[in-house]
Amino acid sequence: MRSLHIQTLTFFIVLISIPVFLGAQAITPEQPTPTAPPYTPPPMQAVREEQAPLRVLVASRLAMLAWKGEGEVRVINAGDGACLYTAQPGELVGIRYNPEGTVCALRRNYADFCEVAGTLRLESEQPVKVWTPTPDTYTAHPAPLYVTPTGNSFSVTREMMLEAYVRSVLPAEMPATFHPQALRAQAVLARTYALSRLGTHAEEGADLCANEHCQMFSLEGRRVAEAEQAVQATRGIVLMDGERLATTYYHATCGGTTENAGYAWGPAYERDYLNGIVDTAKPSAKSTPDIKDLLASQESFCQPSNHYRWVRQYAAAELNALVSRNLVTVTGDPAVHIRQVTGLHIEERSPSGRIATLRVEGDGASVLVYGDAIRWLFGNGTPGPDGLWSTLFELKVERDTYGRLVGVEMRGGGRGHGIGMCQWGAHGRARAGQSYRQILKAYYPGTRLSDEPAK
Ligand SMILES: [Zn+2]
Ligand SMILES: [Zn+2]
Structure with a gap:
């Protein structure tokens, strides 16, 4: 009951705090809606030489959004360059789909005032504060920003040059206290990785997202001297496999x-x-x-x-819960079901010593889990911080005097x-x-x- 109550409360808080000028709550249209033309990523060489910017996805799957600038904000139709509206400093402008979910419109003072057919470019000399309903917050971004209708929601992307992007990635991916040469190595990797993933989020109007799916990107834009030095010292350098x-x-x-x-x-x-x-x-x-x-x-x-070294223990009940919940996801096989685990066996190790194949037995079934997916079996079934720290571990299965599995202990090394x-x-x-x-x-x-x- 307690968690239900909290959920209800959260729901009301979200509704109350939506900027009132937008009127009704979020609309989730069911009909197919007009979308912006697909985003074409810039040529890799032009991005590398900083002749062309890349776009970073800073918010996506928004039913609506709004923004206000510290200075004037010009709303430009990115398709033809026409200026649709110039908002005064502090003036709130929003965008949402109409109740049928077929047309999206700019909105201010409780009313739609301009239909929008494609991607918008927000230009300003000052930062633009973007309000999103989920999470319900304002985030300041340097302009220009792009707002892209994606069929039934909106995405927001930030446009920037490669080296500025790497400067914002580095502190999020490696502690600034690491040795300068390690930071330089990481800067080369971040730059190379970004270039290899241009257009990854083209459907949302972006090249890369700002979380670990692509690379962690620090939205606050805090400047870290050590990171800036590492980026500057490796400017333009990427890691090559031949050509x-x-x-x-x-x-x-x-x-x-x-x-x-x-x-x-x-x-x-x-x-x-x-x-x-x-x-x-x-x-x-x-x-x-x-x-x-x-x-x-x-x-x-x-x-x-x-x-470097770690120990994890699971009692039988925990192990059963994880396996019954995650086995389908980590094997990709909807037919596998084990509710009571009777055995865990290491079938094969890779040349590194990591477990390459793990056999899970129970309920008369025997199921193999391979490679990195072994980590997600012990988390929420998908890549993320919840799983095992690594697949480099020794496994000890503990049994009672009747031979029943009562728990497992893993002694391992490494993370990732x-x-x-x-x-x-x-x-x-x-x-x-x-x-x-x-x-x-x-x-x-x-x-x-x-x-x-x-x-
Ligand atoms: Zn991504
Ligand atoms: Zn190492």
Whole structure:
């Protein structure tokens, strides 16, 4: 009852606080509605040379929104460049679909005043504060902004040059207290990753989103001197696989070895430079480390990380709840159901020592879970912070005197998928004297930086 009450209360608060000039509450149209022409991402080379901006999605799936500027805000039809309206400083202007959900219109003082057919560009010399209903808040953004009708909702994107984008990503992706050479390595990766994902959110009028689906992007725009120096020192530099951009996945802590991308995510992700490395000063020749030896080692560059070693325990009831809830999602097979787990077995480890295949048994069924999805089985079923910290672990199944499973214990190492650069390892390598170039070549063997000659 308590949670129901809180939900009801929250609902009312949201309704009350919607700017009154918009009138009614949010409309969720059911009919197909006119959408803006699809966004065409800019050419990669032009973005890299800062001849063309990229667009970052800062809000999406909004039933309506509104904005007000600290200065004048010009509302431009992005299609033909016509100015539809000039709002005075502080004047609130909104946009929503009509009750049939077929036409969207600009709105002020309780009334629609201008129909809108496509993407809008908001121009101003001052920041523009955008009000969104979910979450119910104002967020200030530097102009220009784009407002795109996406069929039954709106998205808001920010336009910016690549280096400014990397400056805003870096503090969100790596602590500013990390060594300057590690920050430089991260800046090269952030830049490379952004260029490789231009147009990822074209349906919402954007190149990249602002969360971990693409890269974390700091909306507040706080300036971090260490990050700015790292971006400046690596300006324009990207990581190359021959003549192409390298695929630059990275993670927090590898725990001793990095992962082969194919084992974690499947053959489509295999690359010569993503086969996994041993993250120590003296890599051992052994290709598949013994998991006990590996977890006993304290010699890796990422050893200072809080997640270098970890222990997790699950009682049978917890394990049953996770498996019955998540097994369908992590296997993609709607027919699998296990409510009472009777066994967990490691079927195969990857060359890094991570679990490549986990067998889950119960209710007369036996189901295999592969690679990185093993982490999500112990979270909410999808990638996110809730799952296991890594798939690099020893597994102990505890049974009672009748042989019934009563719990499991995992002793593991590292945090994240383990592919590409280990961020804590990059910090450790930098402190040991490696440059950002050496760091990147260690984690992506066979790649080169774009300002170095191709072999
Ligand atoms: Zn994204
Ligand atoms: Zn590491």
